[in-house]
Amino acid sequence: MHVVVIGGSGRVGRRFVSEIARHESVTTTVADRERPADPEQRYVELDLADPVSLRRAVEGADVVVNTSGPFDRWGTVVLDAAIECGVDYVDVCDDPVPTLALLERDAAARAAGVRAVVGLGVSPGLTNFLAVVAARELQEVDLLATFWGDSREGMEAAEATALAHGLAAAFRTGRAAYTHLIVQTSSLVPVWRSGGLVDERAWRTAYRVSTSRGETGVYRVIGHPEPVTVPQTARARDCINIGTVNIGTDRLMLPFLEQVAAGELSVEAALDGIAEALEAAPEYLATPRWGERLPRNIGAAAVGRRDGVADGVVVFPGGPVDGSMSLETARPAVVGVLHLDEALVGVHAPEAAFGADAYLAHYAAEYWEGGMPFLLDAAGADAVVEVER
Structure with missing residues (x-):
């Protein structure tokens, strides 16, 4: 070949x-x-x-x-x-x-x-298949979510400071991934709500994913292809993709994203502003711990009903997905x-x-x-x- x-x-x-x-x-x-x-x-x-x-x-x-x-x-x-x-x-x-x-x-x-x-990457791609597995476990699916990232709750001050300065450098240099992140998180994005596609402002709404063992993470709505394709294969009332940089940075980004969305701030200025905020207050990333971190940085979660009873599942890749x-x-x-x-x-x-x-x-x-x-x-x-x- x-x-x-x-x-x-x-x-x-x-x-x-x-x-x-x-x-x-x-x-x-x-x-x-x-x-x-x-x-x-x-x-x-x-x-x-x-x-x-x-x-x-x-x-x-x-x-x-x-x-x-x-x-x-x-x-x-x-x-x-x-x-x-x-x-x-x-x-x-x-x-x-x-x-x-x-x-x-x-x-x-x-x-x-x-x-x-x-869209055959990690998200979308691998997550799409995990979503299909999650959805088939329930007879009715109210919400099907693919997710990615590590919200890093419970970091100690030293770890938070090191992460904040590293992220500041990445935001400031405006690497393509971070430029793309600002564009996606400050925009209207298509999501699947009540059985159809609608436009919704990204990053404003957050969700917590939790396992039966109390492992957990918080993610925000972002524009990805999963909501526009997965419901054609796996039936769900709502379908979203949610992601995180980390829970502290996600929140820190919000006022900058509002300004970008309003046309008051350029993407480049937002990248610089977020970098400056991270450097000025790295302790902002030292958030309380709600539970242990999820075992994988990607997955899919579904909630709905099985045999008429409210239920839900989380599906992860069978092996590690923790490289670059x-x-x-x-x-x-x-x-x-x-x-x-x-x-x-x-x-x-x-x-x-x-x-x-x-x-x-x-x-x-x-x-x-x-x-x-x-x-x-x-x-x-x-x-x-x-x-x-």
Whole structure:
């Protein structure tokens, strides 16, 4: 199998190339503006704005893996090229609006016999499958939430200070992930409420996820593709994606986000303001402990009813998902590419392309030494509850 990695010199692209290189049956070509660091790596120069350049990169591949953002600009461009060339496609798109635009290519992909899976990263991606598992445990689902991050409740002052200064540096440098975070958390985002999509201001509403053992964390609503795709496979009255930087930083961000939303502050100024606030008051991150931390930094929680009784569950990955964000984003795409022949023809979200049990078993075999594909906790009716609005 020959895989062309769009954006293969970037952080996620490099991780994908290194992870899939363990499989001798797979060869890769990096398609990017910049050459990869490895001089032995196959490379083709790519200008995404040039259709000729893009077609030259895509033609002849078995699969195109798109790790190049922003997806609202380049997602459909790359997918359209793959469909025109009859090449299968996988991406790690984590924006809901571009996801909907990508899914609109379904008919064209079916006509071309192309398999395309969009949003096959860690969240969305791995979380989508965990949500399907969670939802099927209940006969009625009132709220289905995918979550990511570690709210870091109960930090001592020294740990909080070190974290605050590290985060301040990250916010100040305006790394793409933090710029994207401010944009997403200060915007109206699509969520699934009362059986349909509605726009809701991100970050204002917080939820606490808790296990039967009292492990817990607090997360806030953010714009991700899970709410726009998962309810098509797993029935739920409400479906949201919730995330956290950490509980103290999440709260500290709120006034800056309000100003960005009102047009009173630029994203760049918000990044600087948050950095200054973190440095000025690192003790703000030393919040009270409500329980032990959750065992994984991603998962899904569902609450509703079973046999007419209020109930809920929390589902975690079967193994660790605690590497860098770029690594954990790349790995689900690797598993998807290796088993793409099991996916349906057309353009699909992860949970519609693969069966949840089959995909998670493949992931466990690849990265968890064949261990449990997921961990299911009978958390009860308080598995996920709203705590702040």
